[in-house]
Amino acid sequence: MRIKKGDKFNETFLVSENIYKGFISIFKDKSPLHTNREFAIEKGFRNIVMHGNILNGFLSYFIGERLPFKNVIIHKQEIKYHRPVYINDKLSFYAEVMNIFDELNVIEVKFFFNNQDCLKVAAGKFQIGVI
Numbered sequence: 681m682r683i684k685k686g687d688k689f690n691e692t693f694l695v696s697e698n699i700y701k702g703f704i705s706i707f708k709d710k711s712p713l714h715t716n717r718e719f720a721i722e723k724g725f726r727n728i729v730m731h732g733n734i735l736n737g738f739l740s741y742f743i744g745e746r747l748p749f750k751n752v753i754i755h756k757q758e759i760k761y762h763r764p765v766y767i768n769d770k771l772s773f774y775a776e777v778m779n780i781f782d783e784l785n786v787i788e789v790k791f792f793f794n795n796q797d798c799l800k801v802a803a804g805k806f807q808i809g810v811i
Contacts, residue, residue, distance in 0.1 A: 682748045683747070683748055683780070684777065685778070688774070691773040693770070694770050695730050695769045699737075713729050728766070729765065730764070732759070752787075760803055762800050772793065772795075775789050776790055778805070785811070786810075787807070787810065790804070
């Protein structure tokens with residue numbers, strides 16, 4: 681493998697209107713927290729809240745397209761959401777390789793997303809297998 685423990689990666693993602701609308705179009709999640717500004721504000725948010733699984737989409741992109749190899753499969757992933765994400769937020773994604781188990785062809789990575797205000801919006805870890 682061309683990756684080692686301690687390797688670090690970063691990406692930037694924009695939660696654009698196209699991504700937001702595309703998510704709703706594909707998955708049909710029209711919960712009022714995600715689609716009704718007045719409802720979201722009434723519940724204490726500053727605007728409609730983006731679907732958390734949009735971040736999983738960014739994570740999938742990173743795993744499939746930005747790692748130095750393409751022959752991987754996700755074994756598991758965990759994500760904890762710390763703060764809401766809003767439309768047009770610019771997210772910084774950081775990842776670090778925590779463990780490599782060569783005998784199993786398994787890699788463990790921890791990650792987090794910060795918003796444009798440098799506040800952590802989500803964090804977690806994933807495990808991939810090299811196939």
